[in-house]
Amino acid sequence: MAHLLDTSTLTAPLPPVVLEVGGLFDAAGHELSLVGGPVRDLFLGRVSPDLDFTTDADPDQTLAVVRRWADAYWEIGRAFGTIGLRKDGHQIEITTYRAEAYDPSSRNPTVAFGTNLHDDLERRDFTINAMALRLPSLELVDPFGGVRDLHAGVLRTPGTPTSSFSDDPLRMMRAARFVSQLGVAPAPEVTEAMTHMAERISIISAERVRDELVKLIQGKAPDTGIDLMVETGLAEYVMPEVSALRLETDEHHRHKDVYQHSLTVLRQACALESDEDGPVPGPDVVLRLAALLHDIGKPATRKFEPGGAVSFRHHDAVGAKLAGKRLRELRFDNDTIKAVARLVELHMRFYGYGEAGWSDSAVRRYVSDAGPLLERLHRLTRSDVTTRNRRKAERLAFAYDDLEARIDALADQEELASIRPDLDGEQIMALLGVRPGPVVGRAYRFLLEERMEHGPHDPAEAQTKLRRWWGEQPESQENP
Structure with a gap:
């Protein structure tokens, strides 16, 4: 499904850099679309400073387009087809169309570049993230009903949940995260697949699981995301x-x-x-x-x-x-x-x-x-x-x-907030005539206990109490 988007119907403004970069790619003869979470968020009334784009241009071609336009750029994700850049305060990632193939026993996806937008959207995690805005025409591409599901508050996958979660088990954690962040409810088939496939989360690295858990915990209703993890058995492994x-x-x-x-x-x-x-x-x-x-x-x-x-x-x-x-x-x-x-x-x-x-x-x-x-x-x-x-x-x-x-x-x-003894280590050693060692630590703890029990003392009173304590210690007889 594709149609021209009336931006006046959006509850969040479209950042100017979106149309700017879209014009640059169009002039260079390449396709470019705003994609995923940033498109979803436009319908939710919010704009993220992080903007994701997808394109038919390869990384070299992308660099040729944005090198002079960007405030800064980096190539850390180049092997995955991603060029990162910063422009006018926005963090931007531009990724070549993907058609990812997964090794069921691997923790990470195997990346293969795709040739068209539809296939790129089909490999994404959920329908609400499988929407794109072609640039600069502002054509909304929503082949899997993401807008419909977003309005209905339902979490679905573009293909079958079993296939999606088999490709990338971390998507089960993302389902729980989106429940927490967006207030959506998983479709019955999503919950069923999570329940049957929960054990597959074990192949995902602890660091990736942790990052999703942190995002879930930071959501508006983290208890709902945790509850989904428990009910599906995902929590048994996390x-x-x-x-x-x-x-x-x-x-x-x-x-x-x-x-x-x-x-x-x-x-x-x-x-x-x-x-x-x-x-x-x-x-x-x-x-x-x-x-x-x-x-x-x-x-x-x-x-x-x-x-x-x-x-x-x-x-x-x-x-x-x-x-x-x-x-x-x-x-x-x-x-x-x-x-x-x-x-x-x-x-x-x-x-x-x-x-x-x-x-x-x-x-x-x-x-x-x-x-x-x-x-x-x-x-x-x-x-x-x-x-x-x-x-x-x-x-x-x-x-x-x-x-x-x-x-x-x-x-x-x-x-x-920072209770300390009334005498510090240097003062203790000078008063008792001792060198650094266990005795100083014991004296320090004694004064701290006095401070806790009776509140602050003036220096003279603290010295008197320390001398009295010292007189009861066996070491004092060795250092008369």
């Missing part, structure tokens, strides 16, 4: 710890559904993210992953107590280890791994505050242990309240309001 949250409830239903609880926590955490100028700008991958994984230690720690009660003792510590292991296997960077694992480890720390209250020293420890993750921990802890008991929810919210007020009050008096 994040099996999440699938394992679907615990069989006891006959009296004395504990909540951990899996559905985790999806609710993820939704609520997304809602608590701040704007760009706030402390946790969304979408925040660390917060969202921590929300999803915070209870993955429960299956391993579940215990039925006498009388039918269910406990999950130490699931926070177990979950932190499991989260770190899973994210390492998915090749996440170390900073993300450490942050998510730490949040999982700390997510239960608040409970008990409402019943017993905390001393100032306990509040200091809470802030110190959270460190730069404090604002995320605030949001994770609040998101973890999913009870339907309104009084309980209000009581927990009030208690956390009180804790945050305590933190703010202490922060006005002390630098809670």
Whole structure:
């Protein structure tokens, strides 16, 4: 299906560079079309700074057309027929028509150049991405009903889903990602194929799977994408710890559904993210992953107590280890791994505050242990309240309001975010007359404990306490 597009019907403007580059290729005697996601996004009312084009020109011919026009260009993807460039703030990729052939046992597609636009569109992942805008004529080419499916909110493949996912199993992850990002629902045949073929995701590199998972987690409704992965069995090969949250409830239903609880926590955490100028700008991958994984230690720690009660003792510590292991296997960077694992480890720390209250020293420890993750921990802890008991929810919210007020009050008096002993290492060594070594570390920890327990001291008071401590140490007798 092809027809001239009335751009006035679009809910997003067409960037001027699109028509400019289209005119350049037309003048050089080559075909050029805006293709894929950028075309889809025009119908969704948004323009991406990244623009994808396809052409009958080979890479050499493409370079000849754009070399002088582009602000900059690069040839990193040349082997795949892609020339990248930058123009007026837009990242642009221009790729020669493809007709890809796949080795079922390979992690990567084998690339063969095609000769026409229709075949190029047919090899794409979903119909909503298999649309093109010929340039400069603005002819919309939509042979597989992408506009129809986009308006209907349905995710379909140009050919059979089985063939599509066999060619590139990563497309199953993309299906879950688009559910999260675009709010579409997979067609029944897509879900069926994902279910039957989930195991094939195992041949895809961890890095490629991770990149799709991050895009899913950053979507508007990541819980829906995760749910599709779990329901089709895809999660068994990507994040099996999440699938394992679907615990069989006891006959009296004395504990909540951990899996559905985790999806609710993820939704609520997304809602608590701040704007760009706030402390946790969304979408925040660390917060969202921590929300999803915070209870993955429960299956391993579940215990039925006498009388039918269910406990999950130490699931926070177990979950932190499991989260770190899973994210390492998915090749996440170390900073993300450490942050998510730490949040999982700390997510239960608040409970008990409402019943017993905390001393100032306990509040200091809470802030110190959270460190730069404090604002995320605030949001994770609040998101973890999913009870339907309104009084309980209000009581927990009030208690956390009180804790945050305590933190703010202490922060006005002390630098809670970077609590240090009142004397540094150099001062400790000078006062005790010792060289660098284990004694200095022990003295430092003693002063830090005093600082946590009693707040800041003036230098004289800190020195007095350190001398008293030193007098009780066996080493002091060796250095009278």
